[in-house]
Amino acid sequence: MRRFSALASEEAFNDLIWSVGGSPPYGGVSWEEAEAVYKLLKAYRGPGQADPAVYEALDDHIKDSPEKVLTLRVFQVHDRIASAPQAFTSADVDEGAALAVQLGDEGLRAYFELLDAQLRHQEGDIRSALLALNNALARIVPLAKADSAFASLLGKVVVNGTSYHAISGDLQTARQFADLAIKLGFEATLAPLLPALRADRPAGDSAQVAERHAGDLLEAGRTLEALEWFRHAEALASARNDRALLCGLLGDMAVAYRRLGNQRASLETYARAIELCRIQKDDVNLSRWCGNLGSLLLNLGDVREARVLLEEASVAAHRTGESDRIAIAEGNLAAMLQHDGRHQEAFERMASARLGAEGPTREAWRERELQMHLNAAIAGSKRHDHEVALEHIAAGLEAVRADDDDDQRIAVALLLERAKIEEEQNDLMSAAASLNAAAERFDRLGDKAAATDLRAAADRLDL
Numbered sequence: 347m348r349r350f351s352a353l354a355s356e357e358a359f360n361d362l363i364w365s366v367g368g369s370p371p372y373g374g375v376s377w378e379e380a381e382a383v384y385k386l387l388k389a390y391r392g393p394g395q396a397d398p399a400v401y402e403a404l405d406d407h408i409k410d411s412p413e414k415v416l417t418l419r420v421f422q423v424h425d426r427i428a429s430a431p432q433a434f435t436s437a438d439v440d441e442g443a444a445l446a447v448q449l450g451d452e453g454l455r456a457y458f459e460l461l462d463a464q465l466r467h468q469e470g471d472i473r474s475a476l477l478a479l480n481n482a483l484a485r486i487v488p489l490a491k492a493d494s495a496f497a498s499l500l501g502k503v504v505v506n507g508t509s510y511h512a513i514s515g516d517l518q519t520a521r522q523f524a525d526l527a528i529k530l531g532f533e534a535t536l537a538p539l540l541p542a543l544r545a546d547r548p549a550g551d552s553a554q555v556a557e558r559h560a561g562d563l564l565e566a567g568r569t570l571e572a573l574e575w576f577r578h579a580e581a582l583a584s585a586r587n588d589r590a591l592l593c594g595l596l597g598d599m600a601v602a603y604r605r606l607g608n609q610r611a612s613l614e615t616y617a618r619a620i621e622l623c624r625i626q627k628d629d630v631n632l633s634r635w636c637g638n639l640g641s642l643l644l645n646l647g648d649v650r651e652a653r654v655l656l657e658e659a660s661v662a663a664h665r666t667g668e669s670d671r672i673a674i675a676e677g678n679l680a681a682m683l684q685h686d687g688r689h690q691e692a693f694e695r696m697a698s699a700r701l702g703a704e705g706p707t708r709e710a711w712r713e714r715e716l717q718m719h720l721n722a723a724i725a726g727s728k729r730h731d732h733e734v735a736l737e738h739i740a741a742g743l744e745a746v747r748a749d750d751d752d753d754q755r756i757a758v759a760l761l762l763e764r765a766k767i768e769e770e771q772n773d774l775m776s777a778a779a780s781l782n783a784a785a786e787r788f789d790r791l792g793d794k795a796a797a798t799d800l801r802a803a804a805d806r807l808d809l
Contacts (some may be wrong), residue, residue, distance in 0.1 A: 347383075347417050351424040352453035353569040355498055363387065378439035381545035386421075395429045413449070420445040420454060427461065436465055453496065456485040460503055462509070463601045466736045470609025472514045479507050501530045512539055513606040517547075542570035548578035553588060557595050564602055571604040591626040593619065597635040604642065613639070620655075633663035635673055637678045644682055656682050676710045680718070689722045716745050716756050723763050732767050751791060758787045769807070 350358040358450035366375075366383045377684045382404040389396035401422055408414035413665035423442040427434040439461045446454035459482035466475035483503050490496040504527040508559035521543050528538055538542075545568075545704030550556060560575035576599040583591045603612035616639040623632035640655030656678050663675035676699035683692035696718060719742030739760045746753040746760075765780035781804035 347421050348449065348454055349370075349493075351421050352451070353495055354424070354428060354455040355495065358495055359387075361495075376407065379404070382407050389794065390425055395425050404629070416449050418450065420451075424457075434461070436462070439465060444537060452485045453489055453499075456482040456489070456499065456503075459485070460499070460506070463506060467506075467510060467607070470607055470612075472510050472608045473610060474509070476510050476514065479503060479510060483507065497530060497707055501527065501532045505529060505532050505535050508536060508539060508543075512542065512570055513573075513602075513603075513608045514611065515573045515577045517543060517570065535706065539570070542568065545571050548575050551582060553579045553582035553586065553591055553595075556582060557591065557598075560595075560602075561598060565673050569602050569605045573599065573606065576602060589622055589626050590628070593623045593626050593631045596622065597631055597638070600635070601638070609642075613642070616642070629662040629665045630668070632672065633659045633675055637675055641678055641681065644685060648687065653682055669702045670704045670707050672731065673699045673701075673707055673711070676702070677707075679716065684718055684721055687724065687725065689718075692718060693722075712745070713752065716742055716753060719745070720756055720759055722764070723760060727763060727767055732771065735767060736764065750751055754787050754791055758784045758791075761787070774807045778807040781807070 347362060349682075350362045352358075353696055366380050370651075382400075386396055386400045386404050389400045401418065404418060405415070408418060423438060423445065427438055427442070439458050443462070446458055459478045463475040463482065464480060466472070483500075486496055486500045486503055490500045494571075498788045500585040504523050508523040508527055510521050511517070511523060520539070522541050524536055524539065527533070531683065533540075546604065548556060556575055556579035560572045560579055560788070563572035563575060576595060579595055580592065580599065583595060588685055589735050596615055598617060600612045600615035603609075608612035616635050617634045620632065620639065623629075623635060636655045636659035640652045640659060643649075643650035643655065656675070660672075660675040661799055663671040666672075675696055680692045680695040680699060683695060693715070696711060700708055700715065703711055719738045723735045723742065724736040743757060745756045748754075761780045761784035765777045765784070768774075768777035769778060781800045785797040785800040785804070788794075788800065
């Protein structure tokens with residue numbers, strides 16, 4: 347049972363079934379205990395978690411064996427995780443890991459370390475993910491030599507290791523992991539990473555040339571390759587103490603980390619870039635990286651530090667005298683003001699930002715302003731300030747472009763918010779009209795199923 351909990355493979359499950367069938371009356375396993383195990387395994391294979399009553403029934407037969415009790419508990423944790431693979435938490439993993447330590451089971455310890463690495467990856471903490479993954483790898487290698495069934499778990503670890511090393515910028519180690527994964531038969535799983543791993547490796551001794559090439563790769567969406575070239579450029583620039591180059595280079599590298607989901611490295615690299623920009627009095631890059639990091643922290647809920655950075659970005663941008671740079675900083679401050687619930691000030695700030703913006707920035711702020719109308723409408727609705735909410739819904743709908751799919755999606759959200767308010771006001775005819783209008787937008791977007799559902803909801807209101 348412990349072996350299956352660690353491997354979760356069809357082969358291991360079949361081995362578990364046969365082991366139960368061959369146990370009674372040998373090895374201290376009664377027919378009643380074996381039957382209870384069978385019932386548990388049958389329930390396990392069904393939808394969701396096995397019923398707690400099935401675990402309790404088996405408990406009655408094993409309560410005098412501490413090892414069996416621990417084994418059942420760890421299987422129950424595995425059941426919980428396997429039944430909701432997208433929703434398990436660090437508490438689940440910690441519970442299973444503690445049980446695995448008590449049992450002294452290396453396979454289970456590796457299994458829970460692999461899960462811990464996955465959680466750290468989801469949080470954007472790749473450094474911690476790699477620590478957990480390396481611990482799992484050290485346990486699994488000897489297990490796979492002794493039991494070929496563990497080769498599948500080894501493959502998962504090596505594939506994940508390839509990815510984690512790549513997005514940490516260590517493509518040299520990622521290539522070594524990839525070679526092993528391919529030998530184990532996992533080449534197809536690595537397919538999305540292979541073009542970057544097989545691309546030309548950084549070369550040359552010019553930091554400026556390497557940085558420009560990295561920037562081109564980043565703009566082309568080849569982010570893994572860009573990160574490797576940025577790291578090469580950083581090493582060259584640091585060796586020459588070229589602080590002026592590093593001011594821009596480090597910030598761009600932080601962008602690459604962020605796009606790859608390596609949030610911890612992105613935060614740390616932005617902080618390094620900002621500190622260097624302050625020393626070098628590089629206001630252009632200071633406004634860029636303070637704005638980027640401030641916006642990132644705002645999204646993460648660190649409002650206090652975000653406010654400090656966004657205000658510093660604005661001050662630095664005004665020192666440059668560049669209208670577009672100022673517009674970017676003002677637009678970011680508008681987002682912070684709305685986050686604080688200061689909607690009127692936010693719209694005034696955004697209007698000013700749009701006036702000074704150029705080209706792509708002006709369009710970006712038009713889209714941001716549209717989202718701000720939706721945010722303000724939702725906030726007004728939650729406060730039951732329907733008048734304010736409806737004003738923002740009307741303003742947002744008026745600004746929507748008929749040929750822009752992203753605008754149309756926001757229009758749908760605005761119309762659904764309006765329908766909710768109208769239903770609360772018992773104006774069911776208007777609510778039905780809003781739902782039908784949202785359905786028409788879904789038709790334009792090609793989502794016929796959603797359109798049909800909304801029309802059905804509108805028909806129910808019309809009744």
